[in-house]
Amino acid sequence: MMVLLILYGALAVFELFLMFRFQWKQKQVHPPVKDKPVSILVCARNEAHNLADCLNALIASDYDFSKVELLIGDDNSEDDTRAIAARFSSKHSFIKVYDIQHEKDGLIAKGNVLAQLVDYSTHEIVLIIDADMIVSRHWLKTMVGALSADTQMLSGYTQILRQKGLLVSLQYFDWQVVLHSMKAMADLIRPISILGNNMGFQRSAYNAVGGWRGLGPTDVEDLGLLQLFQAKGFKTSQLISAEGFAQTKPQLTLKESIEQRCRWMNGVFTHHFILALPAFFARLWLLVFAVVLCFSWQVALVVLAYGTCSNIIKFLQISRRANGNTKFPLLVPWLTSLLDTFALIRLAVKGKVSWKGRKH
Template identity: 25%
Template sequence: MLPIFIAFAAIGLINLCYYLGFFRFAFSTPEVTSEKDSLPVTVIICAKNEAENLRNFLPLILSQDHPDFEVVVINDASGDETLEVIEEFQQKDARVRVVNVKNNEAFWANKKYALTLGIKKAKNPYLLFTDADCRPESDRWLTNMSSQFTAQKSIVLGYGGYFVENRSLLNKLIRFETLFTAIQYFSYANWGLPYMGVGRNLAYTSDEFYKQNGFASHLHVRSGDDDLFVNQAATSANTALCLSPQGITRSIPKKDLRSWIEQKRRHVSVAGHYKKRHRFLLGLFYTTQLLFWILFFVLMFSSFWQLALALLAVRFIVQGMVFYNSGKKFGETDVFWLFPFLELFLIWVQLGIFIANLIAKPTHWK
């Protein structure tokens, strides 16, 4: 059993180094947004069959405390009253602009095509993206996100969380996974290796979009309008982070485990198109997590069980510090108390998703 314990200790050390690397983000202090920050911003929302969500959440976008912004709402070939709802808002508020997308053979049900049309419609050079089911945490969301732009920073990563709709274990799992993912992409950006962002709360300039030739390099990939664009365009020099509690959005989570797993299958399939260095680092992190737990359970039936428990305790302490302090930033501290269970469950779910994607491609949200 000694070789297994040595392997366990080595794997645990590698995994622990990642968590220690997350400390910089977890213990960072959000910058105070200056009142003078008032860049001209276009909020872009791509909506497909989102009539009810637009009725509920678009007024919160329009009530943002920001002096210069417009909202481009894209009707992405909806089958419900989405277009009619957008037009109603347009009649009441001149800041609302409509893009009506109809399916065609070349770009059938392609969100990237719809977003490209919306970006071309934008009058302002600073673009802020969110979804139709997203609610800003405050009326300063737009200002907090856009204030991160500078002459050098053309991409801003924000936090897009989910509503606490009930006390179910699924809701906590979804929010924990979202927080865990955010810890990683914010931390990697701090390391100078930005690799993804979430379309629920993401900003970049139109100049950056056209500089990258839009979504052309990954237009063949149905998903990934947010993370693949960031993976392609983001660098240590041009990427900023918005960590203010007022710069958060929250959206409606999936209602059942099957729908959420199908959503995660699509996300995992997109990750296969990341740059090689990102795939390696993310893969190493997940592999050390998985092997740590497998070897831990093996060692629990050996004479090394006490040492294995001691290493697990050290890992839990470091993890706890990361999850708690990160959770405080984004109002997710309630999931902290369940992190040992949620992490273990998430590891096995991710393994199942990886295997399922090898067998068959996930269905697309469209």
């Protein structure tokens, strides 16, 4: 019990330090004076229900589209994704559609799609946005401005698109809390992770590290590429912006949400093993609380206070800074930890994770 008490005490002190820095010291990003040439990559596999919303939002961006190329990679979709992409391409000359070769050069999942799209792209600044994302009007300017001469890779600011329902509220709350930690750690030391659904990099740096082909087959292509950039000494950063953000559509079922968390956990356990232990106790605190309660209610109370208070404070801090909604159901901090527990059990039992219906 004493070990757990010391562990959660140390976590609480470190979290307080990060919260203080988040409140009073953040690196700011300014948009470029003029629009620069940029390539936008969109991976699409069975995204007929999302793609039109994504493309309409991108087209509405406050940007000079004579300097934009928007490349859509259709990864052997089994629905109307290809037809929808082709319709937009016929109306807008800057939109191009490419059929993706399955597991080309031995690459798998999203990394395979992105590697091929980068080959087709031509500009130095490359942005990646998922097909289920809806960008704000200033997202494009903000992302390009953040990829300045001294920043070679950028993780964008993503929010869950708020809808009615407890599961959506859970996801919105959790995304905000996770992004708080990502931003605080990025500004303190360097990014510990990256959002693969909303990111960008400089092509010259990408080529220097070998790109996704340098990683080989992996289902955590975003985190793997981040680590390649950092290993080569390139500057990486996490963005939080009230204007330049993107919204992702929430997972609508409990099964989908757990599958998504399994992919995240798999990335931590396979690429950030040193962080896996503190992440386990920080994320699955409700499980620890339930076990410890059988032996010491005092220590269990410390765990409960840590898990509840730290998550609520981080949520409120980032929501206020990004002009987000600060309301949430009372039990959300508990339920997000419970979802992580379910995801860990599922990952331990089944092992494999899936992406767009493919298991890896």
